[in-house]
Amino acid sequence: MKTANQSFDISDMDMISINPGQKLQEILKEAFPFDAGESQSFVGRFDRALKAEGEFALYVYESSINHMVRRLITGAKFVRRQCKNEGREADEGYLVNQIRKFVNSNVVLPKNRTELVVIFLLASINLKRRETKGVAEHLRRNSGGRPIETCYICGKSLDFHSKDQHDSVEVEHIWPNTFGGQSREFNYKLACHACNQVKKDAIDAADFHYEHICVDANKEDNSFNNQMKREFKMALWAKCQYSCNKCKAPASEVGELCLCRKEPTDSWHFFNIDAYCQRHATE
């Protein structure tokens, strides 16, 4: 039973349109801000060596933050499992204490952040994954404007009748449920089965192994499409928020985004490539 003087009840998290895992990422970014100017760090030196103007350092930073989010959430789940093994799964106070202990002994956080981290960790692991039956049809019809019938990642037409085919519609958690994303409408998008299979529980572009993405072929070469596989494309689309880098039109409206290099003489690696709609594609 809720009392009037309870200012914040984590069981209410389910009622608020935020993803606790995303909130955790925000808290960690505030606690450990990005410092592109840190010239003495190895990342700063690499960034300058690669003439990346901070972009390389930023991706190393973003993926380190995601690494921390994952470790904390997985660690909290591990703690919960131990509580269960001890037969104390119903004792919320005990679980909170154990998670607090885990945080204190595994990460060095600024003092005033620990409690916030504990709150959002608990909220992240308490989220229920809801059944998405009927949700795709609901989202298709209730999209504001005209019905959404395309994948938000690759822009291809979705099949609302088949299952497990390349183009079968699936309800995708924008922020992965496993890492504190809610199974609610604000965190859903329609994606095709093929894209959903590749995206898995990736949080953002920094999660897609940007460091792998180097292609030695050119667009007109036969091997280009083999080398530029879907997970590479997805990383590049994610880097541009699944929208044209110039006009910001989303792939769900303008179709598959084209990958173009910043300069025609650039090689095809992650930091040289952006995604554009047909109208703004330069190659």
Ligand SMILES: [Zn+2]
């Ligand atoms: Zn797709």
Ligand SMILES: [Zn+2]
């Ligand atoms: Zn455009």
